[in-house]
Amino acid sequence: MTGGDGAAAATAGMENTRNEPARKGPKLRRPNDPPARYGPLEEELTVEINYSGFLCGFGAAKSYVDGKQARFDGCEADTWSPLWLTDFMEQLGYRDRDKYTLYWLLPGMDLGSGLRIIDRDVDTMHMIVVVPKFQYFQIFVDHKDMDFDDVVVIDDVVIGGAPSSRKYEQQVVASLQLGSNNIAMGMS
Structure with a gap:
């Protein structure tokens, strides 16, 4: 077989010139691709x-x-x-x-x-x-290597490492009285 015949076999779903079926194998789904469908008990x-x-x-x-x-x-x-x-x-x-x-x-x-x-x-x-x-x-x-620089503590609940923790702190300060004893904020 010539190289062109091997390419034709590959496009027809054949892995090589021995007419063996191509292996499917796992594939990363692209964002707009439909979900895969499998038969029952497949x-x-x-x-x-x-x-x-x-x-x-x-x-x-x-x-x-x-x-x-x-x-x-x-x-x-x-x-x-x-x-x-x-x-x-x-x-x-x-x-x-x-x-x-x-x-x-x-x-x-x-x-x-x-x-x-x-x-x-x-x-x-x-x-x-x-x-x-x-x-x-x-x-x-x-x-294992996440770095938690920002920490907000409210009523013994720790919110840490979230990219929006500074924004969250501003929202909490704006909505609660600053003199409240149940809020502790530590920012590094």
């Missing part, structure tokens, strides 16, 4: 990664603040491993695995009680078990 899934933000709060009030989302469609259960997650994180600009921790949100649970660390093969094996029923996983990135 062993493929979409992984949503929440990154560039931080976990804040406790229990049912826990949330992920100031983050972005990326979705990877076409992940296959039979090849699912921490290596895929490392690859996804590199695509999102995270090169150093020691600077973040990944958490999987158990399907049907909230951030306060359903986050599980993913750092070993056994963790991803637990995820695979639920793929036929839940074909959408949410992953949250916890940054």
Whole structure:
């Protein structure tokens, strides 16, 4: 076969000149792309990664603040491993695995009680078990190197590291009496 025939085979969905089907593999979904559709009991899934933000709060009030989302469609259960997650994180600009921790949100649970660390093969094996029923996983990135310069304390609640904390301080001061004993603000 000539080089032109190989290109024709590739455009017809063939991986090489042996007429083997092309591997689909996970792909980063672009912002305007429609969501992937999988058949019932199909062993493929979409992984949503929440990154560039931080976990804040406790229990049912826990949330992920100031983050972005990326979705990877076409992940296959039979090849699912921490290596895929490392690859996804590199695509999102995270090169150093020691600077973040990944958490999987158990399907049907909230951030306060359903986050599980993913750092070993056994963790991803637990995820695979639920793929036929839940074909959408949410992953949250916890940054180990976040710097919290601004801190606002109101009624024993600490709000820290939010890019808008100075604006928040101005709003609190404007709306409350300055002499109140239950407000303490520390700004560095």
